Amino acid sequence: MSPSGAPRRVRAYGGHFLLLAVLTLVTALLITALPRVVDRLTGQGLREHVAAQPVARRDLTYSTEQMIVPRTASRVAATRAAELDALEARMPTAVREVIGERWYAAETGFTRLTGPTLSADKGLIDVSLRSVTGLPEAATLVDGRWPAGGAGATVEMALADTVAGRLGIRAGSTFALSVLDERGKPVRSIRVALVGVFRPTDPHGGIWDALPSMLRLAAPTGDGKPFLSVAYTSEAAFDAAATSGWPVSFSWRYRVAPDRFSPGQLPAAVAGLAAMERTRPAGLTLTQGVDIPLRRFAESLAAARTLLAVIAAGLLATLAGLILLAARLAARRRQGEYALLRARGGATTAVLGRGLAESLLVLPLAAGVGWLVGGLVPGGGAELRWVLLATLLATLVPPLAALTAGRGGGGRSDLVGARSPAVRLTVEGTVLAVAALGAFLVRRRGLTLDGTVDPLLVSVPVLLAVAAALVALRAYPWPLRLLSRAAARARGSVAFLGTARAGRAAATGPLVVVVLSVATAAFCGVVATGIENGRDRAAAAAVPGDVRVDGDRFAPDTTDALAALPGVRAVTPLLVEAGQRPYADQAGRFAEVGDARVLLVDGARFAEVARRAGVPVTVPDPLRATGDGTTPLPALVSPALADELTDAGLADPAGRRPAWLDVQGNRFPVRTAATVDEFVLVDRSVTRFVVLPWPALPADALHPLAPTGFLLAGDRVDPASVARVATEGQERYQRTGVVTGGERPTQPTVTTRSAVRAELGGSGVNGLLVFGFTIGAAGGAVLGLFALAFAVLAGARGRGQVLSRLRTMGLSRRQWRGLLLVELTPLVLVSVLTGAVVGALLPVLLTPVLGLSAFTGGMAVRARFEPGLVAGVLGLAVVALGFAVAVETLNNRRMRLGEALRLGEES
Known part of the structure; x- marks a missing residue:
C-alpha cells in the first residue's frame, strides 16, 4: 500500500498510462500551439490586408x-x-x-x-x-x-x-x-x-x-x-x-x-x-x-476568433471526455485491486494518494512535452497558465476515477432505465435546463465585439451537444426494444440477441463524447459551406453575370460592339441615375419624398445574361414588362422609399396616381409594383432605390436613353478588350451625344465576378478560417473515432463472455460477426447522426450572433446541411462502424474468449 510502488504499478499498467499520457500531451499541445498558429495567421492576414489597400488609403x-x-x-x-x-x-x-x-x-x-x-x-x-x-x-x-x-x-x-x-x-x-x-x-x-x-x-x-x-x-x-x-x-x-x-x-x-x-x-x-x-x-x-480597412479587419477578426473559440472548446471538451473515459477504463480494469485495498483497511486518502502518485509520474511529464512541442510552432500568444490548469485537472482525473471504481458492488450495469438514481436525473435535468437557458441568452444578447472571447457563447455549443447526447441516450433504446420483440418472433437468434443487447447498452460517457466530437466536425463543415455559399451570392449580387461594366453614358451601339467580342454570349445594358427625387406630377412638382437611386434594366435580356452565366437570379415579373413610358412603369421599390411614397399618396399599385421620375431628360410615370429589401445590381449599402424595366422609347425620341453600364455573360472574356470597347463607346457618346464637351468622363471600370469572388475568398482572416475549419473537422472526426473505441471497449468484456458462451453453444463465426454488427450499429448510428444533427443545428442557432457576414462582404450566411455534407456524415458513420467492429475483433482476440469464459463474470 506504500506509494513507493508507484513506478512498478505504472510499468505493470503501462498501456493505460500511455493512453492517458498521449491524450494529455495532445491537450497541452493544442492549448499551446493553437494560440500561436492563430497569432501567426492573424498577423500574416493583417499585413496582407493592409498591403492590399490602395496606397492613398494607407497614407496619413x-x-x-x-x-x-x-x-x-x-x-x-x-x-x-x-x-x-x-x-x-x-x-x-x-x-x-x-x-x-x-x-x-x-x-x-x-x-x-x-x-x-x-x-x-x-x-x-x-x-x-x-x-x-x-x-x-x-x-x-x-x-x-x-x-x-x-x-x-x-x-x-x-x-x-x-x-x-x-x-x-x-x-x-x-x-x-x-x-x-x-x-x-x-x-x-x-x-x-x-x-x-x-x-x-x-x-x-x-x-x-x-x-x-x-x-x-x-x-x-x-x-x-x-x-x-x-x-x-x-x-x-x-x-x-x-x-x-x-x-x-x-x-x-x-x-x-x-x-x-x-x-x-x-x-x-x-x-x-x-x-x-x-x-x-x-x-x-x-x-x-486606413482606419476603415482596419476597423473592418478588426470586426472580421473578432468574429473569426469567436468562431475558433467555439471550435477549440469543442475539441478541448472532447479531449477532456476522452481523458475521463481512459481513466475510468483503467480504473475498471483495476477494480478488484481497489476493492482489496479497501478491504484491508485502506482509507479514501490512501486510494487517492495511490492514484495521485501514479499520475504525477506520467501526466505532468506528458503535458510538459506537449508544451515544449507546441512552443516550436511559430507565433505568440500562448499562456502557460492554461497548460498548467489542464495538467492539474488531467492529473486529478485518475485518482478520482480510482476512488469511484473501488465503490459499488456487483450487478449488471448494462441495463439502461433499470434504475435512474435521483442524482443522475438531477444532473441530466440541470444540463438540459442550463443548455436551453444559455442558448436563449446567447440569441438575446448577441456577439460581443470587445476583442475578448465570450465564455457564454463558447460554452453553449458544448452544453447543447451534451444535452442532445443525454436525450439520445434516453430515447434510442425504446425503438430497439420494440425491434427486439419483433425479432424474437422471427427465425434465427442473431437479430434478436443483437437488438436485445443494443437496447440494454449503457455507454453514457462514450456516447456523449462521440456526439460532442462529431458535432464539432459537422459544425465546421456546415459553417464553412455557408460562408462559401455566402461569398458566391455576394459575388453574384455584385456581378450577376460574368463581367460588369460601369461608367458614364455610352453610345447605344456599344451594346452590339461588346456582343461582338470573342467569348461574349449575351449582353444587357444598364442605366443608373443616382440622387433622383420623385415628382408628384408630370409638371415637376416635388413630392415629400427624398432622393433615390434609379436603375433601369431590360428584364428579358438580364435574365438571359444571368442564365448563360450560371447565376441563380430570379427576375421579377414587373421587370419583364414592356412599355414606352407613356403609361406607369411597374417599379421595384425599397422599403424606406416605399414608406415615403405611401405617405405622399404616390404608391398606388394600379398607377392611378403615379410618381414621376426624371431619367436623362425623360419624365416617366412610375407605380409601385412590389417592395423588395435588395436587388442584385444595387449595392447593399443603398437603402433607397427604384428598379424599373427599360422602356421602349420611339426612334425619334428627343432624349434617347444612353446606358451607363453593361452586364456580360461569356467564357474567357478578356477584361482588357471589354475596357477598350467600353472606352470607345463612351468617347463616341461624348462626340455624338446630345450634349458634347463638358466634364471629361471617367474611365469605365470593368469588374469580373471571378475577381470579386477571389477578393472575398482572399480576405485577411481567410487563412485563419481555413485553419480553424480544417482542425475542427479533422480533429472532431478523429477524436470521435477514439471516443467510439472507448464506447466499444466499455462493454467489450461483457460481450466477450456472451460470445464465448454462444460459441460453445454452436454460434458460427459468421453469426458472431453478424451479432457484432447488429449490436454495434445502433450505437454508432445514434452517436454519429446525433452529433451530425447537433452540428447542423448549431449554426442555425448561432449564425445570427457569430457575425459571419464579416467574411462574406456583408451578405447574410445561411446555414444549410448540403448534400455533400450528408454524404460525408454517412461516410463517417460507415467508417466508424468498421472501426468499431475492428476494435471489438482485436480486443476479443487479445482477451481470448475461451479464457474469459473460464475466468468468470468479473474477470
Whole structure:
C-alpha cells in the first residue's frame, strides 16, 4: 500500500498510462500551439490586408490651405519641413510605431506656363512647383542638372522625362509662369528655367504617389481646360516663388508600413487614428482612410476568433471526455485491486494518494512535452497558465476515477432505465435546463465585439451537444426494444440477441463524447459551406453575370460592339441615375419624398445574361414588362422609399396616381409594383432605390436613353478588350451625344465576378478560417473515432463472455460477426447522426450572433446541411462502424474468449 510502488504499478499498467499520457500531451499541445498558429495567421492576414489597400488609403496626410506668405519671409520651405518630425511626435504611440516612409512637400498653386517652345497645338499648360524631400535620391537625371536655387529673377525647375517628352521641351528652355485673373489675363509673372529632366528609379515608389502626379501630364477636365503638370524645384527656388506672391500650400505625408503591424497593435492603432482626428493641430487638415480597412479587419477578426473559440472548446471538451473515459477504463480494469485495498483497511486518502502518485509520474511529464512541442510552432500568444490548469485537472482525473471504481458492488450495469438514481436525473435535468437557458441568452444578447472571447457563447455549443447526447441516450433504446420483440418472433437468434443487447447498452460517457466530437466536425463543415455559399451570392449580387461594366453614358451601339467580342454570349445594358427625387406630377412638382437611386434594366435580356452565366437570379415579373413610358412603369421599390411614397399618396399599385421620375431628360410615370429589401445590381449599402424595366422609347425620341453600364455573360472574356470597347463607346457618346464637351468622363471600370469572388475568398482572416475549419473537422472526426473505441471497449468484456458462451453453444463465426454488427450499429448510428444533427443545428442557432457576414462582404450566411455534407456524415458513420467492429475483433482476440469464459463474470 506504500506509494513507493508507484513506478512498478505504472510499468505493470503501462498501456493505460500511455493512453492517458498521449491524450494529455495532445491537450497541452493544442492549448499551446493553437494560440500561436492563430497569432501567426492573424498577423500574416493583417499585413496582407493592409498591403492590399490602395496606397492613398494607407497614407496619413496633414495639409494646409493655400496661402500667401509675406514677401519678407525667409526659409519658408525649410521651416515647414521641420514640422515633419514634430507632427509624427504628436501621433499616438500605436500609430507612430506603424509609420514607415514619410515625405514633406511644399508646392505652389497651378499657374499658366508659357514660352517659345510651347506651341499652341500643345494646348494650355498649368504647372505647380513642388519641393519634396528625398526626390533627387529617388530619381536619375537624364538631361541637365537638379535645381539649385532661386537667385535673381529666375526660378529653376526639373520635369519628369514623361512630361518633358510629351511637351517637346528640353533642359535649358525658359518660360514664364503667370497667375491669371478671372478673365484669363496675367496679373503676376515670374521667369522659370527648365534646368533638368529626370527619370524615377522606381516609378512605383511611394514618393511619386502624391496627387497630382509628377510623372504624367494630367488630361484636361473639360473643353477649354488646361493640362496639369507638377515640376520639382529646390527649397530656395520655392522660397523665391513663394515670396513673389504665389499661393503656396504644405503637406506632410506618412505611409503606414504593413510589415510593422502586429495583431496586438490593432485595437490601439484604430483608437489612435480616431484620436488623431480629434486632436489635429489648428490650421491643418488630416486626410486618412486606413482606419476603415482596419476597423473592418478588426470586426472580421473578432468574429473569426469567436468562431475558433467555439471550435477549440469543442475539441478541448472532447479531449477532456476522452481523458475521463481512459481513466475510468483503467480504473475498471483495476477494480478488484481497489476493492482489496479497501478491504484491508485502506482509507479514501490512501486510494487517492495511490492514484495521485501514479499520475504525477506520467501526466505532468506528458503535458510538459506537449508544451515544449507546441512552443516550436511559430507565433505568440500562448499562456502557460492554461497548460498548467489542464495538467492539474488531467492529473486529478485518475485518482478520482480510482476512488469511484473501488465503490459499488456487483450487478449488471448494462441495463439502461433499470434504475435512474435521483442524482443522475438531477444532473441530466440541470444540463438540459442550463443548455436551453444559455442558448436563449446567447440569441438575446448577441456577439460581443470587445476583442475578448465570450465564455457564454463558447460554452453553449458544448452544453447543447451534451444535452442532445443525454436525450439520445434516453430515447434510442425504446425503438430497439420494440425491434427486439419483433425479432424474437422471427427465425434465427442473431437479430434478436443483437437488438436485445443494443437496447440494454449503457455507454453514457462514450456516447456523449462521440456526439460532442462529431458535432464539432459537422459544425465546421456546415459553417464553412455557408460562408462559401455566402461569398458566391455576394459575388453574384455584385456581378450577376460574368463581367460588369460601369461608367458614364455610352453610345447605344456599344451594346452590339461588346456582343461582338470573342467569348461574349449575351449582353444587357444598364442605366443608373443616382440622387433622383420623385415628382408628384408630370409638371415637376416635388413630392415629400427624398432622393433615390434609379436603375433601369431590360428584364428579358438580364435574365438571359444571368442564365448563360450560371447565376441563380430570379427576375421579377414587373421587370419583364414592356412599355414606352407613356403609361406607369411597374417599379421595384425599397422599403424606406416605399414608406415615403405611401405617405405622399404616390404608391398606388394600379398607377392611378403615379410618381414621376426624371431619367436623362425623360419624365416617366412610375407605380409601385412590389417592395423588395435588395436587388442584385444595387449595392447593399443603398437603402433607397427604384428598379424599373427599360422602356421602349420611339426612334425619334428627343432624349434617347444612353446606358451607363453593361452586364456580360461569356467564357474567357478578356477584361482588357471589354475596357477598350467600353472606352470607345463612351468617347463616341461624348462626340455624338446630345450634349458634347463638358466634364471629361471617367474611365469605365470593368469588374469580373471571378475577381470579386477571389477578393472575398482572399480576405485577411481567410487563412485563419481555413485553419480553424480544417482542425475542427479533422480533429472532431478523429477524436470521435477514439471516443467510439472507448464506447466499444466499455462493454467489450461483457460481450466477450456472451460470445464465448454462444460459441460453445454452436454460434458460427459468421453469426458472431453478424451479432457484432447488429449490436454495434445502433450505437454508432445514434452517436454519429446525433452529433451530425447537433452540428447542423448549431449554426442555425448561432449564425445570427457569430457575425459571419464579416467574411462574406456583408451578405447574410445561411446555414444549410448540403448534400455533400450528408454524404460525408454517412461516410463517417460507415467508417466508424468498421472501426468499431475492428476494435471489438482485436480486443476479443487479445482477451481470448475461451479464457474469459473460464475466468468468470468479473474477470
